[in-house]
Amino acid sequence: MNKNYKVVGIGNAIVDVLAKCSDEFLISKGIEKGIMQLIDTPRAAEIYNSMDAGVEISGGSAANTISGIGTVGIKTAFVGKVKDDQLGRIFAHDIRAQGVAFNTPMVSSDSDDETGRSMILVSPDGERSMNTYLGVANQLNVTDIDPDLMADTDWLYLEGYLFDRPDSQAAFIRAVELCNGAGGQSSLSLSDPFCVERHREAFQDLIANHINMLFCNEHELLSMYGGKSLNEAIEVGAQYVDILVCTAGAEGAYIASGGETIHVSANPVNVVDATGAGDLFAAGFLAGLSQNKDLEVCGKMGCVAAAEVISSMGARPKNNLQDLFDINKL
């Protein structure tokens, strides 16, 4: 049966506020480098009031992935919650402009909460530290899961961060059941090692029972399944899914499937801002799968897309990904 969408993503709809900062600034504000921290309104004000002038770019982990796939001309949709406010309208414009169907009902402009945002502080080494105020992204729930859409996609792509709220976790499970029940497959991104720590058992259950393909990085995988080495963790994780995709920073990525593990090398690049590296790796990989490439080529496409996004500020690609795949003969 031919489905209308190749990939449908579900995640937090977020606008990024990016600014450079010094290592001293991170220390003085008690911000842990390289991870995502959920913050409340007073903490958001505290950080914003002392941080440098920013640049606003639509973000959100799964949204970055889906819009990356969308720019390749592959049919995709995104499900996530924004408010009918200025940042919400910016988010909706941007993801649609990148070719993605986006029809999740907006939260009314009367709501006290605003569209979610993440203050992303980029230190001189190119590493990013994310301080996320979820706002109305919090309000995603099962009523936002359109059964027709879930049944009409080859792949579902789920953002692990949604496990931080029971309502969105329930939406998540419902989406997977609907997609898989209609013959589709489901993939999950683990998002962040601390997100894994917060929800390890729930994730393990979901993966074992419903997930066909798992995206993660080395830290998330080790946090999830333990093991003395990355190889060991890959071996354990690969038992639960058809395809395990584990990125490893400058080492590239490992793809484990059918008892074999393939290694692909990262593309050399000057890291300006690591924001979105994992998101865009997944975009390249899923674009490859949608174009029926073999797993090694999918991995290389992931590396090309990741290299593109980390060579400039922000988590959305500046250049057309298909052009980059063509240049690299992928």
Place this chain on the structure above:
Amino acid sequence: MNKNYKVVGIGNAIVDVLAKCSDEFLISKGIEKGIMQLIDTPRAAEIYNSMDAGVEISGGSAANTISGIGTVGIKTAFVGKVKDDQLGRIFAHDIRAQGVAFNTPMVSSDSDDETGRSMILVSPDGERSMNTYLGVANQLNVTDIDPDLMADTDWLYLEGYLFDRPDSQAAFIRAVELCNGAGGQSSLSLSDPFCVERHREAFQDLIANHINMLFCNEHELLSMYGGKSLNEAIEVGAQYVDILVCTAGAEGAYIASGGETIHVSANPVNVVDATGAGDLFAAGFLAGLSQNKDLEVCGKMGCVAAAEVISSMGARPKNNLQDLFDINKL
């Protein structure tokens, strides 16, 4: 008498929405390349709905100039009107984060209009075409002109675009009278050749009677004073002010004062986005004046700041201008 501020700017408070576009897109939408066009709400929606995903960065011509001077650590203030909405709070945060005092009362969140924005479409040649919805920037009026602030600055810096509204034009004149009356000096930027066409006579009166230093580019100067050549226009224009500063794109800039004209060469640079070139030239020049540099050094500082801003997207510098002045031994 020692004044508290070196430069106080008055202009439209605008958030830029920057996106790349093709030449075909400009033609299909009837957008004239390289200039600023004022647009209404329906036209703003038409352009936004069809343009690519954008990046939001605080902008506004005089605001770019003042924040550029602010990053050098020179005491500055900005006067301009935003609404108490998300984009207004972003504008206020960014200009303050760059060291600028910004205390113009915000328009209440109940207002039907929103904070102004400019959709800036950057074509492959790096040229920018600006489509500006002024929103509440329109509402700047004489009550926003704080007499104490105007009397407490060495230089006033006025954005020509404000002449597009009678209320802001009146605010302008009041500011000049207060500043000059307290022993300060006033400078004006002509902003745009079409802005000059719209208000030629009013500008000529203002310049002849109140303006000590005029910033313009070759097109604006020729539109203002005519003449067969740039040299002739410089000669005419220089009669009306103490210092005439005329930028000329890749040719650099000309500074006419006291019967002499100095030429400074532009710094070689790969033009990514021409947005803000004139604004940042003025920033570098005024920073030099504030540091008591001679006019040739001021001109070179203008060229360094302009080169910095056109080498990346957006109209605010990405690197510290003082560092760049130091590297260039200015």
